[in-house]
Amino acid sequence: MSTNSPVWFITGCSTGLGRALAAAVLDRGRRVAVTARDPRTLTDLVTGREDRALALALDVTDTGQIAAAVKEAESAFGRIDVLVNNAGYGYLAAVEEGEDDEVRALFDTNVFGVVDMTRAVLPGMRTRRSGHIVNISSLGGLAAFGATGYYHATKFAVEGLSESLAAEVAPLGIKVTIVEPAAFRTNWSGPSMRQSRTTIDDYTDTAGARRTSTLATYGKQPGDPVRAASAIIDAVGSDEPPLRLLLGKTAFDIATARLDTLRTGFDAWRDVTLSADYPED
Numbered sequence: 001m002s003t004n005s006p007v008w009f010i011t012g013c014s015t016g017l018g019r020a021l022a023a024a025v026l027d028r029g030r031r032v033a034v035t036a037r038d039p040r041t042l043t044d045l046v047t048g049r050e051d052r053a054l055a056l057a058l059d060v061t062d063t064g065q066i067a068a069a070v071k072e073a074e075s076a077f078g079r080i081d082v083l084v085n086n087a088g089y090g091y092l093a094a095v096e097e098g099e100d101d102e103v104r105a106l107f108d109t110n111v112f113g114v115v116d117m118t119r120a121v122l123p124g125m126r127t128r129r130s131g132h133i134v135n136i137s138s139l140g141g142l143a144a145f146g147a148t149g150y151y152h153a154t155k156f157a158v159e160g161l162s163e164s165l166a167a168e169v170a171p172l173g174i175k176v177t178i179v180e181p182a183a184f185r186t187n188w189s190g191p192s193m194r195q196s197r198t199t200i201d202d203y204t205d206t207a208g209a210r211r212t213s214t215l216a217t218y219g220k221q222p223g224d225p226v227r228a229a230s231a232i233i234d235a236v237g238s239d240e241p242p243l244r245l246l247l248g249k250t251a252f253d254i255a256t257a258r259l260d261t262l263r264t265g266f267d268a269w270r271d272v273t274l275s276a277d278y279p280e281d
Contacts, residue, residue, distance in 0.1 A: 005052065007077040009033040009070070011060055011117060012087030014041040016186030017136065020225035021084060024233055026053055033073035033080070035087075060087045060113030061105075070120045082236055083121045084134045085114040088154070090188050092214060093196030094207035095149045102194060103150050110154035111161075118165065122174075129173040132236055135162045139182045139251040143258045146203075147210035166243055177235055178244045182251035184223030189214050223248045 008025050012018040014036035022034045022045055034042050035058035046053035054076050056069045073080055088110040091102060114135055125131030140148060141155030159178060166176035183189070195211065228247045235245050246252050266273070 005029060005031050006081040007031045007033070007073070007079055008082040008084065009035070009073050009080045009121065010084040010086055011035050011058060011113070013045065014038065015192070016188065017181065017184060017225050017228055018084070018086040019045070021086065021229040021232060024226065024229035028233065031077050033069070033077070035069060058087075060085075060117055061108045063116050066116050066120050070117075074124060079124055079128060080121050081130070082132045082134065083117060084136065084232075085117050085158075086136045087113055088136065089192045089194065090148065090151045091194045091196070092147050092207075092211045093150060093198070094147060094200065094203040097196045097198045097200055097203065097207065098150050099196050099198060102196065106150055106194075107154055107157075110151070111157045114158055115161065122169070125169075125174050126172055131173070132175045132177065132241065133162075133165065133169075134177045134179060134232065134236065136179045136181070137162070139180050139246070139248075139254055141178070141180055142255050145210060147207035147214065163243070175241050176243065177232075177241050179232060180244060180246050180251055180255070181228060182223055182246075182248035182254070183217055183221040184225050184228055184248065185219065185221045186225055187218075189221070190218035222250065 008030055010018055010022050010025070010032060013022045013034040022032055025032050026045065026049055029052075031052040033054045033056055034045055035056045036042055037057065037059045039055045039057045042055040046055045054073060056072060058065050058069045060066065070080065089106070091098075091106045093099070093102075118133055121131070121133070135158050137158045138151075138155045140152045141159040144152040144156075162176055162178045169176065186192075193215065199208065231245065231247060235241050246255055
């Protein structure tokens with residue numbers, strides 16, 4: 001295998017989009033550090049590809065494991081060209097129902113895991129003046145619904161962080177892409193989903209109803225992880241990668257409707273908005 005082959009580092013490869021992406025990148029001949037909290041779940045991905053596939057134990061909430069995994073990947077492959085921050089999960093609760101330990105754990109994985117992984121690979125990318133950071137956000141990083149407020153908060157945070165990062169690293173030859181999938185046929189709304197133990201009757205018709213409808217989508221989601229993986233690889237390989245990549249028709253439809261709703265609301269209150277400035281001389 002050529003040492004010129006791009007090196008990918010992907011978090012959260014045990015299931016879902018991360019696993020599909022790791023398989024697709026390997027199928028295209030790239031070198032890949034595939035990671036999961038339990039590396040035994042990655043055996044079938046790396047078997048027969050040991051020259052270009054490296055399975056690593058990684059919990060993105062553990063900064064020691066992050067440092068060790070990045071060091072091992074760079075030692076094996078010489079560098080990391082593409083970091084994919086994919087590890088994450090959902091949490092169902094009305095805002096008032098959210099439990100401190102669960103909410104903090106959610107942010108530790110979905111936000112601070114992204115932060116710590118990114119900071120770990122940036123020194124090498126800066127030195128080489130090249131690299132690409134792909135942050136897996138969600139349609140839920142652009143539009144919010146009942147029962148997933150804390151999950152949306154993590155993804156809105158990833159969106160803002162990624163925009164700032166893109167502005168900072170562009171002059172250094174490093175690219176950033178935010179991936180925003182809608183509902184894909186993964187474990188997100190099934191085995192991977194966490195829920196608050198607390199429920200409040202007053203939210204039965206709002207957050208409660210959406211808890212039920214969200215869980216009911218499991219196994220029926222319209223998005224295909226294999227096709228999503230191909231789209232991500234194509235975007236990374238393009239001459240001008242997008243800052244944002246929506247995935248799935250639902251993502252496109254809801255995101256563009258969200259733009260229209262924002263514009264309508266801004267325009268309706270334009271006069272009040274402008275009145276808040278000091279008068280012009």
